[in-house]
Amino acid sequence: DTAVSQTPKYLVTQMGNDKSIKCEQNLGHDTMYWYKQDSKKFLKIMFSYNNKELIINETVPNRFSPKSPDKAHLNLHINSLELGDSAVYFCASSQARTGDFNEQFFGPGTRLTVL
Amino acid sequence: RKEVEQDPGPFNVPEGATVAFNCTYSNSASQSFFWYRQDCRKEPKLLMSVYSSGNEDGRFTAQLNRASQYISLLIRDSKLSDSATYLCVFTGGGNKLTFGTGTQLKVEL
Numbered sequence: 001d002t003a004v005s006q007t008p009k010y011l012v013t014q015m016g017n018d019k020s021i022k023c024e025q026n027l028g029h030d031t032m033y034w035y036k037q038d039s040k041k042f043l044k045i046m047f048s049y050n051n052k053e054l055i056i057n058e059t060v061p062n063r064f065s066p067k068s069p070d071k072a073h074l075n076l077h078i079n080s081l082e083l084g085d086s087a088v089y090f091c092a093s094s095q096a097r098t099g100d101f102n103e104q105f106f107g108p109g110t111r112l113t114v115l
Numbered sequence: 116r117k118e119v120e121q122d123p124g125p126f127n128v129p130e131g132a133t134v135a136f137n138c139t140y141s142n143s144a145s146q147s148f149f150w151y152r153q154d155c156r157k158e159p160k161l162l163m164s165v166y167s168s169g170n171e172d173g174r175f176t177a178q179l180n181r182a183s184q185y186i187s188l189l190i191r192d193s194k195l196s197d198s199a200t201y202l203c204v205f206t207g208g209g210n211k212l213t214f215g216t217g218t219q220l221k222v223e224l
Contacts, residue, residue: 031210041200043159043214056211090158094210102210106158 003027004107006091012113013081020077021110023091031055032074033092033104034066043090049074078112086114118142118213121203125219132193136218138203139185145213148179148186151202153217159202162188193222 004025013019025032033056034046048056049068063079078085091107121138128134140148148165163170165177165186176189186205190197203215 033210040216042216043202045211045213048210103161104210104212106160108158109156 004091004093004105006089006107006110008110009108010111010113012115014115015081015083017081018077018079019081019112020075021089021091021112022073022075023107024073025091025093025105025107026072027093027105029093029095029105030071031094031102032068032071033094034074034076035090035092035106037088037090037109039087047074047076081112081114083114086112088112119203119205119215121215121218123216123218125221127221127223128193129223130193130195132222133189133191134193134220135187135189136201136203136220137185137187138215138218139183140203140205141184142205142207143181143184145205145207147206149204149212150175150177150186150188151204151214153200153202155199159214162201190220193220195222195224198222 007022031050033048037043046060047066051071052068065077068074088109088111090109092104094102094104119140150162151159152162153159163172165179167179169178174191178187198221200217200219202217204212
């Protein structure tokens, strides 16, 4: 029973293409996230959605567009892929209770390689 | 100054050794602190939260020093299975996590 799943696990594509990564969580969480981990292993948040609404949007190029059809899914669409987009993209989810931190559970990651 | 700094390592230690990592942060408004563990080519997983009073979970002890703005992780009696990258993480409130680049630990026979 995978809690947070992502597809595909690996994605190799040419520069200029458009691609999507899908994420689903079966934990009943209200909040979902996309993170990017670059070649230097630096993990940085890109977006966060709470119950289908965008709540965190870091300085990410507008070629990246997240879409949340329902609170269990958060997909990431990337237009006009560039070499610098090569990275591992992690989806995560957590409860949305205010106050104390709510543990984030990460998906297995999607390794994107742009040629 | 970077938001969070960690010695990347690797720390190569023999099985059974005690090893400690530190992590410094620059934002004094940071509220909550954590250690995450990331195995090679896997996703990060929460290891433990870090409290000012210090907290322990089995062989792992975490400490927070707000005055000096650092957190630490101590691992006693290292096991081969402890080999991983340990990520220092904090949040300024809410659910936005800021990650360090991690410290790599290799436990050897």
